[in-house]
Amino acid sequence: MEVNYKFKTEPYEHQREAMLRSIPMNAYGFFMEMGTGKSKVLIDSIAYLGNTHKLDFALIIAPKGVYRNWINKEIPEHFPDDIPHSVCAWQASQTKGYKEEAKAFFFNKEPGIKIFVMNVESFSSSKGKAAGEWMAERFGQNGLIAIDESTTIKNHKAKRTKSLLKIAAKFKYRRLLTGSPVTKSPMDLFAQFQFLDPTILGYDSFYAYQGRYAVLQKRSMGAHSFQQVLGYRNLEELSVKIEPYTYRVLKKDCLDLPEKTYTVRNVGLTMEQLRMYKDLQKEAMTLLEGGGLVSAPQVITQMLRIQQVLSGHIKTDDGDLLEVPTQRLSAMMDCIEEVSGKIIIWSRFRYDIIHIQAELAKVYGGQSVVSYYGDTSEQDRQFAIERFQDGNARFFVANPATAGYGLTLTEANTVIYYANDFNLETRIQSEDRCHRIGQKNPVTYIDLIADGTIDEKIVKALRDKIDIGARVLGEEAREWLKLTPKPQAV
Numbered sequence: 316m317e318v319n320y321k322f323k324t325e326p327y328e329h330q331r332e333a334m335l336r337s338i339p340m341n342a343y344g345f346f347m348e349m350g351t352g353k354s355k356v357l358i359d360s361i362a363y364l365g366n367t368h369k370l371d372f373a374l375i376i377a378p379k380g381v382y383r384n385w386i387n388k389e390i391p392e393h394f395p396d397d398i399p400h401s402v403c404a405w406q407a408s409q410t411k412g413y414k415e416e417a418k419a420f421f422f423n424k425e426p427g428i429k430i431f432v433m434n435v436e437s438f439s440s441s442k443g444k445a446a447g448e449w450m451a452e453r454f455g456q457n458g459l460i461a462i463d464e465s466t467t468i469k470n471h472k473a474k475r476t477k478s479l480l481k482i483a484a485k486f487k488y489r490r491l492l493t494g495s496p497v498t499k500s501p502m503d504l505f506a507q508f509q510f511l512d513p514t515i516l517g518y519d520s521f522y523a524y525q526g527r528y529a530v531l532q533k534r535s536m537g538a539h540s541f542q543q544v545l546g547y548r549n550l551e552e553l554s555v556k557i558e559p560y561t562y563r564v565l566k567k568d569c570l571d572l573p574e575k576t577y578t579v580r581n582v583g584l585t586m587e588q589l590r591m592y593k594d595l596q597k598e599a600m601t602l603l604e605g606g607g608l609v610s611a612p613q614v615i616t617q618m619l620r621i622q623q624v625l626s627g628h629i630k631t632d633d634g635d636l637l638e639v640p641t642q643r644l645s646a647m648m649d650c651i652e653e654v655s656g657k658i659i660i661w662s663r664f665r666y667d668i669i670h671i672q673a674e675l676a677k678v679y680g681g682q683s684v685v686s687y688y689g690d691t692s693e694q695d696r697q698f699a700i701e702r703f704q705d706g707n708a709r710f711f712v713a714n715p716a717t718a719g720y721g722l723t724l725t726e727a728n729t730v731i732y733y734a735n736d737f738n739l740e741t742r743i744q745s746e747d748r749c750h751r752i753g754q755k756n757p758v759t760y761i762d763l764i765a766d767g768t769i770d771e772k773i774v775k776a777l778r779d780k781i782d783i784g785a786r787v788l789g790e791e792a793r794e795w796l797k798l799t800p801k802p803q804a805v
Contacts, residue, residue: 685698
């Protein structure tokens with residue numbers, strides 16, 4: 316299929332193919348690995364459909380940490396200037412100025428495509444849900460709704476998922492964007508395809524879908540019973556069902572990107588860390604061997620507390636933050652001295668980010684470092700990206716759960732994981748912030764590891780593409796927690 320369309324930025328062949336395949340379809344998923352340019356594909360699709368009078372409105376929904384990136388970067392960079400369009404972003408605080416801006420956007424009678432961008436988290440609120448329903452009623456019949464990072468709606472029970480499924484049904488066109496449609500199991504697909512079109516899978520009920528594609532066993536615990544998933548079946552059938560409605564592409568198949576290199580930097584433990592590690596280890600083993608049913612959150616909590624100690628802090632039972640002497644910060648600084656170029660430093664802990672930023676500012680100057688985590692304002696988040704990508708900032712210190720999605724950080728060629736998140740998707744996403752279209756240099760990933768601790772298991776699991784929260788239970792958890800720190804720790 317050929318189209319009469321002038322791209323603002325020249326597409327790769329796989330981007331052109333994805334766009335062309337999607338154009339005739341009301342429902343379509345761009346299952347394109349991070350860094351392959353799926354945002355551009357969606358923008359070109361909207362521009363083409365609008366220019367051929369097939370739509371006049373688009374609602375783009377993305378995670379909170381990146382939704383403004385569509386406004387500030389993606390749409391200005393890729394949307395053709397000669398196709399009339401206007402753009403507006405959701406704002407939870409309905410100020411007088413914002414209300415006037417939104418009114419002008421929605422009720423402007425001039426020809427062109429209206430593009431509204433919202434964060435997915437807003438659909439958990441009554442205000443966000445009401446806004447989505449109003450847009451669906453007013454613009455849906457000639458509009459498009461798209462979810463960037465569509466695994467954010469994989470939980471069919473979640474309030475925002477239920478809201479978005481109801482809203483999506485009123486839109487003429489529906490699009491999903493994700494590099495990893497399945498993060499834990501094939502059950503992740505149900506809600507995503509309900510969003511696209513419930514007829515694709517052929518099941519209105521999650522439990523009917525689960526019964527077809529999962530191997531279940533009934534378990535009892537006292538007066539309670541539940542279904543335990545033992546495995547999966549009929550997956551070839553499932554693949555055949557979804558294939559006509561999706562475009563799947565991996566970086567290795569379509570891009571000639573520089574190689575990735577993985578290495579570790581071993582960190583010794585201080586005596587205080589060693590003592591606290593053993594205390595927490597004993598506490599965790601007592602829980603696991605107590606004979607009762609231990610839930611996944613309980614196991615994860617125990618490992619998280621141990622990980623905090625390894626990082627250099629821990630929250631007490633009273634909620635106070637206790638600093639723990641550590642050599643980790645010093646090890647990170649040694650790594651930095653050995654490399655050149657810009658560096659991303661990831662840590663799951665707010666405490667780490669603040670202390671890392673302070674240390675880097677002390678040694679290299681305040682202008683050399685920016686941070687990006689939960690407490691960072693939207694304005695400061697955009698400022699941080701710009702200073703790192705286009706400015707003088709050498710260091711980008713961030714939480715991977717907040718900044719690991721949707722951002723382009725290709726100026727970096729070294730990535731340090733100070734403290735890893737347990738979520739596999741978060742690790743994959745954060746790795747690919749710099750290993751994507753635009754990266755011209757090999758990328759080195761450095762994991763800081765304390766010998767003989769759960770650090771080793773965490774890094775190995777993530778590199779082996781194992782989701783820790785979903786897998787590390789029972790005997791495997793015991794194996795992890797029985798690890799003994801190396802005696803040479805000082």
